[in-house]
Amino acid sequence: MNGKRFFRTIQVKLVIIYLLLILVAMQLIGVYFISTMKTSLTDNFTNNLKEQADILSKLAARNLAMKPSSDSEASSESAEDLSLVVRNLFSISGTEVQVLDGNGRVVATSLQVAESYIGKKNTSLAVSRALQGISDNEEEVIDENGVRKKIIALPVTYNDNERVVGAVYMVASMDSLYDTVNRVNQIFFSGLLIALGLTGLLGILLAHTITSPIQGLTRQATAVAEGKFDLQVPVLGDDEIGRLSMAFNDMTKRLKEALSVNEEENEKLGSILSNMSDGVIAADEHGQVIIWNRRSLEMLEVQSCEGCSLSELLGLTDSMLRELQQGKQQTVILSREQETDEPEGVLRATFTPIHRRDKGITGTIAVLQDITEQEKLEQSRRQFVANVSHELRTPLTTIKSYAEALDDGALEERELSERFVGVIRNETERMIRLVTDLLHLSRLDSNQAPLRRRQTNVHEMLDEVADRFSFQLRQKSIRASIRVDRSLKTAWLDRDQIDQVLDNLMSNAIKYTLDGGTIELGAQKPDPSSIAISVKDTGIGIPKKDLSRIFDRFYRVDKARSRNMGGTGLGLSIAREIVKAHGGTISLSSELNEGTTVTFTLPALQQEDGESA
Template identity: 35%
Template sequence: MIWRSVVGKLSVTILLLVLVVLTVLTILLTQFFENFYDNQAREQLTKMADRLVLIMENDENKEEAIRITSEMAEAYSMSIMIIDENQESFITPNSFSDAPYIPVSVFSDNEQLSSVVDEGKKIYINDDFPVLSKGNESAHTMIIYGEPYKTGNGKGGVYVYQSIENITKTTNHTKYLIFLAAGIAIILTIIFAFFLSTRITAPLRKMREAATSVAKGEFDMKVPILTHDEIGELGMTFNRMGRQLKNNITALNQEKEQLTSILSSMADGVITFDRKMKILVTNPPADRFLQAFYYESGMKSEVKGTVPIAVTQLFQQVVSLESEQMTEIDIQGRSWVIVMTPLYDHSVIRGAVAVLRDMTEERRMDKLREDFVANVSHELKTPIAMLQGYSEAIVDDVAESEEEKKELAGIILDESKRMGRLVNELLDLARLEAGHMKLHYTLLAIPPFAERIVRKFQGPAKDRDIQLTLEISGIRNEMEIDPDRIEQVLTNLIDNAIRHTSHGGFVRLTIESSEMAVKFFIKDNGSGIKEEDLPFVFERFYKGDKARTRGKSGGTGLGLAIARNIVEAHGGQINVHSKNNEGTTFSFVIPRTVK
């Protein structure tokens, strides 16, 4: 955990650095003071010995001089021994304090010590010697400096010595002070390092908290600026970065919302693929396309990322050819044109975008135009041929009698009227579909209006032995409509019902009136309409009986299309329910809201 914290790392680094420096410094100081005290002791012993040699060689009052010098040596915890060539000492240590001293015999018995007097050598010895202290003899490590002297009466040696324990005590005391200072320095370093690290890293911790908040989406989080150094500048830079990041995120969100709105409002479907053909983005029309594909393929709607094989092949062509490709597929009875374009990441293709356009209505309109031209041509072909044929018969005097000529002229008149009706109905249908047909609303009483229409068809119904009845129910029997147009709808529906009902059948007009709307039902028990023809009954030129001749009893196939447009112009709806050979029921609803 320490190495995962900046405070810990910085504190430990400073502490280790100080420890290394103090350790090296302590070792150097210890060695220095050990050598220093050893050299100092040797220097003091040498100076003291030189002084005694001068006294022995030149001073007439030797005893007084030696006494004064001995007192000085005692002040420095030194002992003096002066021995002549006869191995007799000039100073008896007992005359001084109780300081430890080396017996005279040791100086004469030791080869190195005796060489001072015998051979005139200067010696410096650091060794263990027997020492008398308060009447007790024990071994001590002593530093002894010996120097020879010469007088007119003979020669001898001056020995100045000191116990190593004094130097050791001084050295140990110095070491103690060094270690104490080092310990205090370490403690102060720990406190200073922690304080310094905490102070330095406090802004960093604030920045870490702010960075965590920014990572969570809280872009308003700011770092407090506590200092004006590099860390303070880092904090100001972080705050600027946060503001800039917030602005960029806001701009990206706005662009994303704008793109989402554009995609959602598009009439065309859009699907974006990545390099592996994984679906990234879709819009509602594209979702409907995929749902239709899932339904047709028998897959659950939860299955994501699956597209038709034609789309997969189109994607492969786009990636391999690196160009826009197009195809058209049919799903659930609807035609889709798919245009796919590659997406680039610099010069590398990173995916593709497919635009799907539902061309069902266009295809239907194309078919309607083709059917319209074909049906109009077919509808006009027969009367034109008849007009041409009978006109030529009259011109060529084929009809000899006046009656035959009148009969031919009557046929020509009927066919011309039929052509006129066809043209008028086409014009009415065109005006209704374009919204140019103006309705003339009138407050109309429903019962007499309906009775008049039913009476109009009683003759044809009796001729076919069909029972035509009227039923009216409801609380309000008045409504505001365009009576001519509604009569046109009812006339067309009742006429169709009578013509498609066999002898002995029935046709019933039922009107139900309420506060909100008026409902009309035209029911028969005739031949009915096949199930596959039901979706097309309100199309132009639809005829349920495909084998019906186009004579006087045959219609133009525009009546139901005109009826639907008239009802919708009144704000209503028209429907049909039928079973083959069981009868048909047409119904339409006209709301009471005045248009």
């Protein structure tokens, strides 16, 4: 694997390219040079043989022109002289030479064994052509020993009439020529190997100068991919690679700055998402959740959204989710089931499609808002309006009925008219009390009832409350007692408003305590920073199912009995608002048929704090 990777490097490729270029160039040069040299040597060799054959033909022309009928002794001497010339001239060169007469018979030869050839006829094609007067007779042959030979045959003509009197036949070995060519090939091949070795070494050096900066760029790119932006690529020159190195260093710097800005923005976005009061969920184009914040987990009461689909997470159908993703619908109301007895929670999910250029919708962002409290407030408002309407309608209906009765003739009967007028007066006073309580609650809700704190003796305040209700207590034979801790002397509070709280609590305790019962007013300090005041009775108590709503406005446990006793259903609500304005809390504990205890706790302020409040 490493070997394959090595041969794929730019350095090896450059060296191979250099070597291939040199090899191709040297091969072209070698082919041209060897071919030219071989042609030149062959031409020179052939021309030399032709010149020798031409000389021999001129020497042999006179002897061959002699008639065979002439003096036989003279003719024999002439043939011997010709053979001697041939053997002397061509014995050194190793060329086989034959002088032939007009009939193609060997007259003289350069071979040592002449007797076996003299007088024999040479039947080769070249000789036949030469005896016919054709001068261009040459050919290359390879004998049975594998020796390449050059054959030349020239006609021998006599000067007087250019008559062909014979032929010169020459056979020369070309081994020396081809040995020369082979030696040149070997020299060229050796030179090629040396040139390739030097080119390879030079190519390695040159390739290293190119690949070394590239390797540095590669290492830097790998470091940048791993998040290391502090390294710099060395700039080794002002060439293309040097400019590339400078551009890469500048790119690394800009990338580092861009990533820093991106990380900062991501941290800001993450911090915003984590601390948002609304839940945020982002999904891809397939509806798979990819981003969520902590608030969304709390709202949906799940541990994680990883691997969840948006439809399963929010309990939506696929068709509804597609409409929301496409922007056909933006808002949907979701209900959550509560594990406790509290009303189920209500979520409002607002969907916004994510658009990407040239790709359309690539995802969806859902913003979850907990509107449970808003729904509760809206429901309370509707219930409050209904309760107020009902509370006002009952006395108004009674007043109208009795007024119509008086108008129909009851006014003429004194006793009946007085009773009717008394009922109208009571219902009117009840409406006045109701409106007064509503106005008081309105001022408390809008903080238009400022506290006027002053130092108050707690024991004295509770005594006065008992005195105010002494007549009602005697009527029902209820015994009232006061218990105050010795350490608790005075407190800084709004005496008028706390008196109203105590009056409301005392009035309720008397109403719902049977004759002969007891009521206990108490005050203590559960800790140095607070004061607890309680009203405890032995009345009929409150069922457990009503305890959670006892402080709601117009809420009554026994509606008919409360109206008959003159209650408006706002006393405990007013008490809670007054205690809350003092920075305290109020609570109620009760057992059915055993009694009820209402306790409100106020902060134990010092004189400076009370004056500044």
